[in-house]
Every structure is written in structure tokens, then in C-alpha cells.
Amino acid sequence: MLSEQVYAQLQGAIMRGDYSPGEALKPQDLAREQGVSLAVTREALVRLVGEGLADRLPNRGFAVPLLSDHRWQEIAEARRVIEPAVLRMSIERGDVDWEARVRAAHHRLARTPAYVPEEGEHYTGAWAEAHRVFHRTLLDACGNRALLETFDRLWTASELARRWSAHRDPDRDGAEEHRRLEEAALARDADTAAAVLVQHLTLTVAALTDASGQASP
Amino acid sequence: MLSEQVYAQLQGAIMRGDYSPGEALKPQDLAREQGVSLAVTREALVRLVGEGLADRLPNRGFAVPLLSDHRWQEIAEARRVIEPAVLRMSIERGDVDWEARVRAAHHRLARTPAYVPEEGEHYTGAWAEAHRVFHRTLLDACGNRALLETFDRLWTASELARRWSAHRDPDRDGAEEHRRLEEAALARDADTAAAVLVQHLTLTVAALTDASGQASP
DNA sequence: GTAGCATCAATAATCGATTATTGCTTCGAT
DNA sequence: ATCGAAGCAATAATCGATTATTGATGCTAC
Numbered sequence: 001m002l003s004e005q006v007y008a009q010l011q012g013a014i015m016r017g018d019y020s021p022g023e024a025l026k027p028q029d030l031a032r033e034q035g036v037s038l039a040v041t042r043e044a045l046v047r048l049v050g051e052g053l054a055d056r057l058p059n060r061g062f063a064v065p066l067l068s069d070h071r072w073q074e075i076a077e078a079r080r081v082i083e084p085a086v087l088r089m090s091i092e093r094g095d096v097d098w099e100a101r102v103r104a105a106h107h108r109l110a111r112t113p114a115y116v117p118e119e120g121e122h123y124t125g126a127w128a129e130a131h132r133v134f135h136r137t138l139l140d141a142c143g144n145r146a147l148l149e150t151f152d153r154l155w156t157a158s159e160l161a162r163r164w165s166a167h168r169d170p171d172r173d174g175a176e177e178h179r180r181l182e183e184a185a186l187a188r189d190a191d192t193a194a195a196v197l198v199q200h201l202t203l204t205v206a207a208l209t210d211a212s213g214q215a216s217p
Numbered sequence: 218m219l220s221e222q223v224y225a226q227l228q229g230a231i232m233r234g235d236y237s238p239g240e241a242l243k244p245q246d247l248a249r250e251q252g253v254s255l256a257v258t259r260e261a262l263v264r265l266v267g268e269g270l271a272d273r274l275p276n277r278g279f280a281v282p283l284l285s286d287h288r289w290q291e292i293a294e295a296r297r298v299i300e301p302a303v304l305r306m307s308i309e310r311g312d313v314d315w316e317a318r319v320r321a322a323h324h325r326l327a328r329t330p331a332y333v334p335e336e337g338e339h340y341t342g343a344w345a346e347a348h349r350v351f352h353r354t355l356l357d358a359c360g361n362r363a364l365l366e367t368f369d370r371l372w373t374a375s376e377l378a379r380r381w382s383a384h385r386d387p388d389r390d391g392a393e394e395h396r397r398l399e400e401a402a403l404a405r406d407a408d409t410a411a412a413v414l415v416q417h418l419t420l421t422v423a424a425l426t427d428a429s430g431q432a433s434p
Numbered sequence: 435g436t437a438g439c440a441t442c443a444a445t446a447a448t449c450g451a452t453t454a455t456t457g458c459t460t461c462g463a464t
Numbered sequence: 465a466t467c468g469a470a471g472c473a474a475t476a477a478t479c480g481a482t483t484a485t486t487g488a489t490g491c492t493a494c
Contacts, residue, residue: 001275002448028475037449039256042477043263050267058218059455061476071362078363081306085298145288146295146374150367157363219478245445254479259447276485278446 002036007044009034014053014064015156016125017163025054025062052157065160069209072161076205079154083201084194086139086147091190094141099186105130105137106182110175128159134178138185138193165208172207174200219253224261226251231270231281232373234339234380242271242279269374282377286426289378293422296371300418301411303356303364308407311358316403322347322354323399327392345376351395355402355410382425389424391417 010030013019025048030041045062048054055065090098109130114123123131132155139151177200184193227247230236242265247258262279265271272282307315326347331340340348349372356368394417401410 001446026475027477038477039259039448042256042260043447046260046263047267050264059476060457074361074363077361078367081302081364082299082367085302089298144291144294146291146371147298150295150299150370153367154363218476243445244447255447256478260477276446277487 002040003043003047006030006034006036006040007047010044010048011051011053014048015159015163017122019064021064021164022066023064025064027061052153053160067161067164069165072158072165073205073209075154075157075161076201079158080198080201082147082150082154083135083139084197086142086144086151087185087193087197088190089142089144089147090139091141091185091188091193093143094185098137098141101137102134102182102185105134106178109134109178122163132159134182138181138197162204162208172204174204177203219257220260220264223247223251223253223257224264227261227265228268228270231265232376232380233342236281238281238381239283240281242281244278269370270377284378284381286382289375289382290422290426292371292374292378293418296375297415297418299364299367299371300352300356301414303359303361303368304402304410304414305407306359306361306364307356308358308402308405308410310360311402315354315358318354318357319351319399319402322351323395326351326395339380349376351399355398355414379421379425389421391421394420 010025019025025045027038027041027045030045031038034041045054045056049056049062052065054062056062094102109127112124112127112130114127116124135155136148136151140148142148177196180196181193181200184190184196227242236242242262244255244258244262247262248255251258262271262273266273266279269282271279273279311319326344329341329344329347331344333341352372353365353368357365359365394413397413398410398417401407401413
């Protein structure tokens with residue numbers, strides 16, 4: 001399906017920061033660039049709006065969302081509310097296969113360089129993906145599709161907001177927090193794991209919104 | 218915008234149960250019925266898929282979702298995980314205006330008949346809406362759009378699943394639980410409110426999935 | 435009688451063109 | 465010079481028609 005390809009391409013471009021926040025996404029231009037018809041780009045854009053990756057201004061077309069600092073903090077708070085609870089369920093229910101996948105995901109994350117000189121000031125695409133997979137894997141033994149879909153949605157919004165947050169903090173990748181998270185999860189220590197996760201989320205949002213922008217290990 | 222109207226119409230029809238689960242949603246038929254072009258119905262259907270109110274079968278078109286009993290229980294579990302936490306925040310942060318809106322929403326819910334003979338075996342549209350507004354109002358003082366959007370999404374999925382659940386239980390409308398919920402919320406008793414909410418959600422899913430189908434006050 | 439292939443009708447996906455709306459620009463009046 | 469209204473260019477929204485896929489039907493070969 002053509003619209004699927006266009007959707008994937010656009011999603012990647014927006015998440016990668018190829019467009020600035022607020023920038024118009026003109027169906028005609030996109031159609032010409034990708035060599036497809038208006039209907040196809042239109043469908044992709046409508047889907048993007050549904051996922052929160054584009055805004056729709058009635059009769060004024062589509063645009064990359066403008067994320068306020070406030071919105072970013074709301075998303076972070078939502079994650080602090082939901083993810084620890086899901087993590088507890090996951091730790092409760094996970095089997096050996098899950099443990100193995102957590103180890104694998106953490107290993108990949110720890111060994112993937114977060115920043116490389118030539119890719120600008122942001123972390124690499126490979127690290128972003130490894131980061132997502134690690135957090136997703138931690139939760140996915142909860143076995144509840146509705147909760148995991150909620151996680152996916154919040155993660156996407158979170159990454160988009162983070163991409164454009166005022167204060168980028170290249171020194172912070174939370175490696176130590178990830179290590180403690182893996183450790184607590186595999187030890188089935190739900191209290192510690194939940195606490196570390198809350199701290200991780202709190203520090204991340206703090207590093208990206210505070211004027212001080214404190215670095216962390 | 219035309220697609221908006223078509224979307225609203227379709228959403229209503231699906232939630233109302235005008236189509237059976239699994240039934241195909243043919244763009245051509247819908248376009249003819251509503252007197253619009255294919256592009257318009259197509260856009261509405263794509264949006265519906267995004268909201269989980271329609272399934273998309275690649276190259277086989279759109280259809281009303283088939284909800285398994287398992288899926289329904291997952292959604293209910295997700296609500297039990299998320300909503301009590303949001304309710305606590307709402308109780309913590311709500312002001313007098315919120316208290317007034319909770320009272321108003323509960324009053325409307327309590328005074329709206331849940332069932333009328335002529336509207337078939339299901340509760341009325343007016344009651345369903347009053348029910349949604351009451352639960353939504355309880356939570357909305359949390360002030361977090363991301364969390365409220367999550368609630369909206371889960372509520373929609375929940376109502377759709379409930380509509381087609383195997384065991385409908387016309388005697389159960391949870392009036393007493395709603396009363397206790399209102400009482401605890403206004404008394405700012407977060408622990409009690411959260412406990413009542415969990416019980417309310419648990420009883421609802423139990424009444425609709427158990428073969429026994431026990432009625433409750 | 436059955437298995438497998440070819441044909442066909444239904445419809446999903448896509449396209450190019452048309453209509454309607456918006457914000458900007460320009461022109462005129464005060 | 466500035467404010468306001470009319471015209472204009474850009475583009476969003478919509479449409480009708482075309483192409484591609486699918487699942488079903490019926491035919492043929494064994």
C-alpha cells in the first residue's frame with residue numbers, strides 16, 4: 001500500500017527533525033516529492049494526525065505540531081503515572097524469555113553510541129531505537145495490549161517533544177539509570193524498579209526543561 | 218469539513234451498534250448513502266481506524282472491529298491500572314468549580330433513565346453519554362491532557378467492547394457505586410475513591426464476561 | 435469425483451482535475 | 465499616512481474516473 005510507505009517516510013522525517021515545529025506539511029509538495037497522488041499523502045497525513053505527529057488546522061492544512069514546554073511536561077507526567085504501574089505488572093508476570101529479552105535489549109542499548117560527531121547535536125537514530133526497545137521490552141511482559149499501545153503513543157509524543165525541547169543535554173543518556181533498571185527488573189524487585197523508572201523520567205524531563213540543564217551520570 | 222460529519226456519523230453508528238462486529242464498511246456504499254465522494258468516506262474510515270473504531274484489512278477494505286473477550290478484559294485491566302491513579306491526582310488538584318461539575322454530572326447521571334423499553338435491550342444513548350461525562354469529569358481536574366486523552370481512548374474502546382459483550386446485564390447500572398464515587402471524591406478521600414473506582418470497573422467487567430452474569434445493585 | 439487453473443465480477447487503491455476557502459496584496463478613500 | 469474593502473494567488477477539500485487486487489465461480493484434466 002502506497003499510503004503506508006508515505007506514512008512511514010513522513011513519520012521518520014518528523015521524528016528525525018527534518019521539519020521544524022509549526023512547519024506546514026503541504027499535500028501537493030509531498031505528493032510531488034514522493035511521486036504519488038494527493039489522495040495518498042492526504043491519507044498518510046490524516047493517520048499522522050491520529051498519532052499526534054501532525055496537527056490539522058481546519059481549512060489551513062497540516063503542520064508539524066508545535067509542542068509547548070507545558071505539553072512536554074504533561075506527557076512526562078503521564079509517563080510517570082502509567083509506566084511504573086505497568087512495569088510492576090511486567091515484573092510480576094515476566095517469564096525467562098522476557099528476562100532474556102531485557103538483557104539483550106539492555107546490552108544493545110549500552111553498546112550503542114548515543115552521540116556521534118557527524119550526526120549533529122542529537123543522539124543517533126540507532127541509539128534512539130535501542131532506547132525505545134529497552135523501555136518497551138521492560139514493560140511488554142505485562143501482556144496487556146491496551147497498556148502497551150498507551151506506552152507506544154506516549155513514547156512517540158515524548159520523543160517528538162524531546163527532539164525540540166529548549167535544552168538539549170548531550171551528556172545525559174541515563175546509562176547508569178538503565179543499568180539499575182535492568183538490574184531491579186531481573187531481580188524482580190518491583191519497588192526499586194518502579195522508583196528508578198520514576199527517577200529516570202523525572203531527571204530526563206528536568207534536564208530538558210530546566211534552565212540549569214544539569215548533566216547526570 | 219465534510220469528512221468531519223461523515224466521521225461523526227460513522228462513529229455514532231458503530232458505537233450505537235448499527236453495524237455488527239466484523240461487518241465490512243464499504244467506502245462506496247457509505248459514500249452513496251451520505252451523498253459524498255469516496256475520498257471523504259475514505260478519510261473518515263482512516264480516522265476511525267486510528268481511534269480503534271474500525272479495522273483495516275490490507276487490500277480488503279475496512280470493517281467494524283471484532284472484539285474478543287480477551288481484548289475486552291485487557292481494556293478493563295488497563296482502566297483499572299490508569300484511572301485510579303488519575304482520579305487521585307484529580308482529587309488532589311480539583312477546585313470548587315470541579316466539585317460543582319462533579320455534582321452536576323452525577324445528578325444528571327442519576328436522573329437519566331438507563332433503560333427504556335422501546336430502545337431495545339441496551340441502555341439509552343443519553344445515559345451512556347451522562348455516564349461518560351461523569352467519569353470524565355471525575356478525572357479532568359488532573360489537568361493533564363495526555364492522561365485525559367488516554368482515558369478518552371480507553372473509554373471508547375471499552376464502550377464498544379461492552380456493546381458487543383456476550384452477557385448484557387440490564388439490571389446493572391452501578392448507581393450505588395457512582396454515588397459512593399461522587400461522595401468520596403467530594404470528600405477528597407482519594408483512597409476510598411480509588412478503591413470504589415477499581416471495584417466499579419471490576420464488577421462491570423465481571424458482570425459482562427462471567428457466564429454467571431450476576432446482577433448487582 | 436476431485437484437484438487445480440482460468441475467468442470474472444466486486445471493490446480497494448490510486449489518480450488527475452475541479453471547486454471552495456484562506457490569507458495576502460493592492461488599490462482607493464478618508 | 466493609515467484603515468478598509470476588493471481582488472488575487474495559493475492551496476485545501478472534494479469529486480468522478482481509472483487501475484489493480486481479491487475471492488469466487490465454473491471449467492477442464494486427470
